[in-house]
Amino acid sequence: MTDLVAADLEQWVRRFAQSVSDHKDHLTELDSAIGDGDHGANMHRGMQAVLAALDAKRPETPATIFSTVGMTLVSTVGGASGPLFGTLFLRLGSALGPAAEVSLGDLARALRAGLDGIVARGKAEAGDKTLYDALLPAVEALESAAASDTDLGAALQQAADAAAAGRDATTPMSARKGRASYLGERSVGHQDPGATTVALLLAAAVGRS
Amino acid sequence: MKKLINNPADVVTEALLGIEAAHPELAVDHENKVIYRADGPHRGKVAIISGGGSGHEPLHGGFVGLGMLNAACAGEMFTSPVPDQVVAATKLVDGGAGVLHVVKNYTGDVMNFDMAAEIAAAEGGIEVVAVVTDDDVAVQDSTWTAGRRGVGATVLLEKIAGAAAEQGRSLAEVADVARKVNAQARSMGLALTSCTVPAAGKPTFEIGDDEMELGVGIHGEPGRKRIPMASAREIAEMLVEPVLSDLPFASGDPVIAFVNGLGGTPLIELYVMYNEVQKILTQHGIQIARSLVGPFITSLDMAGTSVTLLKADDDLLSLWDAPVRTPALRWGL
Numbered sequence: 001m002t003d004l005v006a007a008d009l010e011q012w013v014r015r016f017a018q019s020v021s022d023h024k025d026h027l028t029e030l031d032s033a034i035g036d037g038d039h040g041a042n043m044h045r046g047m048q049a050v051l052a053a054l055d056a057k058r059p060e061t062p063a064t065i066f067s068t069v070g071m072t073l074v075s076t077v078g079g080a081s082g083p084l085f086g087t088l089f090l091r092l093g094s095a096l097g098p099a100a101e102v103s104l105g106d107l108a109r110a111l112r113a114g115l116d117g118i119v120a121r122g123k124a125e126a127g128d129k130t131l132y133d134a135l136l137p138a139v140e141a142l143e144s145a146a147a148s149d150t151d152l153g154a155a156l157q158q159a160a161d162a163a164a165a166g167r168d169a170t171t172p173m174s175a176r177k178g179r180a181s182y183l184g185e186r187s188v189g190h191q192d193p194g195a196t197t198v199a200l201l202l203a204a205a206v207g208r209s
Numbered sequence: 210m211k212k213l214i215n216n217p218a219d220v221v222t223e224a225l226l227g228i229e230a231a232h233p234e235l236a237v238d239h240e241n242k243v244i245y246r247a248d249g250p251h252r253g254k255v256a257i258i259s260g261g262g263s264g265h266e267p268l269h270g271g272f273v274g275l276g277m278l279n280a281a282c283a284g285e286m287f288t289s290p291v292p293d294q295v296v297a298a299t300k301l302v303d304g305g306a307g308v309l310h311v312v313k314n315y316t317g318d319v320m321n322f323d324m325a326a327e328i329a330a331a332e333g334g335i336e337v338v339a340v341v342t343d344d345d346v347a348v349q350d351s352t353w354t355a356g357r358r359g360v361g362a363t364v365l366l367e368k369i370a371g372a373a374a375e376q377g378r379s380l381a382e383v384a385d386v387a388r389k390v391n392a393q394a395r396s397m398g399l400a401l402t403s404c405t406v407p408a409a410g411k412p413t414f415e416i417g418d419d420e421m422e423l424g425v426g427i428h429g430e431p432g433r434k435r436i437p438m439a440s441a442r443e444i445a446e447m448l449v450e451p452v453l454s455d456l457p458f459a460s461g462d463p464v465i466a467f468v469n470g471l472g473g474t475p476l477i478e479l480y481v482m483y484n485e486v487q488k489i490l491t492q493h494g495i496q497i498a499r500s501l502v503g504p505f506i507t508s509l510d511m512a513g514t515s516v517t518l519l520k521a522d523d524d525l526l527s528l529w530d531a532p533v534r535t536p537a538l539r540w541g542l
Contacts, residue, residue: 036287036288036413036428036429037406037409037413038285038287038288038408041408042285042288074291074292074293074324075291075292075293076291077291078284078285078288078289078290078291078317078321079288079289079316079317079321080289080316080317080320081317082291082317082320082321083292083317083320083321083323083324084320086324121320121323121324122316122320176353176354177316177355178316178355179315179316179355179428179430181353181354181355182348182354182355182358182426182430182431183431184350184353184354186431
């Protein structure tokens with residue numbers, strides 16, 4: 001698989017929006033168990049606004065596509081998900097710069113920058129039962145694929161698999177951040193909604209939902 | 210679900226139209242869902258804004274007016290406002306002396322206000338200081354959680370800091386007063402029933418007819434424990450004792466005592482509660498300098514109450530007594 005161009009990234013974002021829409025009720029169900037039950041609705045509202053912004057602004061570079069997504073999510077989602085997912089995409093955009101093509105190495109570096117942005121914003125650590133627990137393994141999978149010159153398509157698949165495994169690993173964790181943290185041990189046994197959405201994002205990169 | 214609404218999706222928008230129509234001294238930026246003083250901005254004075262998810266009325270929009278808030282941002286139901294709203298409010302009220310953001314300690318609120326402060330600083334060079342309230346003693350393990358939640362102290366803080374700003378104090382001084390209020394106030398709440406979020410259409414949590422949730426949060430977050438129904442006297446004991454021992458309050462301390470309703474409890478029951486609270490405080494030698502009784506920080510239609518105590522001093526009391534003219538609090542005029 002060759003480097004990614006703007007059209008590939010736009011399709012990735014559009015597949016993610018579709019996937020959030022398809023899984024809206026599931027995300028809300030997960031959030032009802034340990035949060036306040038609005039994650040699906042809030043992310044869906046945000047991604048629908050993203051689709052409208054992409055149609056209206058027609059961003060042309062990989063970076064401007066991601067920054068459009070980030071700014072739109074920050075402005076429309078609210079709660080903790082708006083700043084966190086918004087920061088992820090804003091950092092992806094600023095890390096990619098003006099380049100027209102994105103290599104595996106570029107994507108790994110940009111996603112690492114996104115992860116760092118999320119940590120700066122949300123102060124999450126591994127094992128806190130947050131979206132960080134799905135995103136970190138995905139970043140590490142991309143980085144090791146880039147170091148071993150793996151094909152881009154295979155690397156995206158590995159990142160998606162790593163995110164899904166990270167999502168599943170949140171189930172036995174006790175939440176230490178966000179609204180779920182007030183439940184403490186009572187949050188054990190529930191899959192984290194934010195980590196679930198990150199797994200959807202990485203799955204959308206390989207064209208799955 | 211039985212509610213006085215037209216469509217669950219329109220509740221916040223239509224309530225803002227109602228607030229604007231009922232209170233000509235307030236204006237509403239409907240695009241950004243910001244309620245602000247129609248006679249502002251006030252040159253040379255520190256402005257104070259707050260905001261949060263809707264569903265806690267009169268907090269925060271009902272506290273906009275002379276001597277309290279300059280603006281309030283209304284988020285979606287129980288969802289913090291987005292940075293654009295907070296930036297819009299900050300610009301609307303800035304009078305050149307800086308803007309204080311009053312933020313309740315919830316993950317989403319803190320992040321959105323943080324981003325707004327960064328954007329406001331980058332765009333317009335408006336000086337912003339944020340003060341976060343975290344007075345809920347129900348959250349015991351604050352190291353391994355998002356920390357204590359901001360509840361009743363927010364009401365007292367907005368009144369007192371608002372008076373300090375009205376006097377012409379500097380941004381640093383107003384922020385100091387605000388931090389002092391949060392540091393010296395503690396709260397604890399209790400739910401008899403769940404709230405029902407209009408879009409959800411069903412109660413947020415299940416609770417039996419003979420049960421109460423001790424330490425509940427204002428979005429229906431779980432508290433310390435689920436316990437059997439008890440008398441007002443016993444409930445007052447369960448709320449006041451953890452509050453007193455946490456600060457701790459000592460014999461002889463003057464306090465502002467605030468008995469709050471969570472939205473679905475009638476005022477007459479809040480006065481029954483207040484009577485029990487004042488008896489307990491008197492037994493401990495605590496001197497009630499001022500009181501506030503009523504539903505001021507609510508959780509939609511949740512039945513229940515919370516008790517907030519603020520250890521006061523002469524400065525805080527004179528700021529408390531200063532004139533205020535808002536939809537929900539007005540005196541001294």
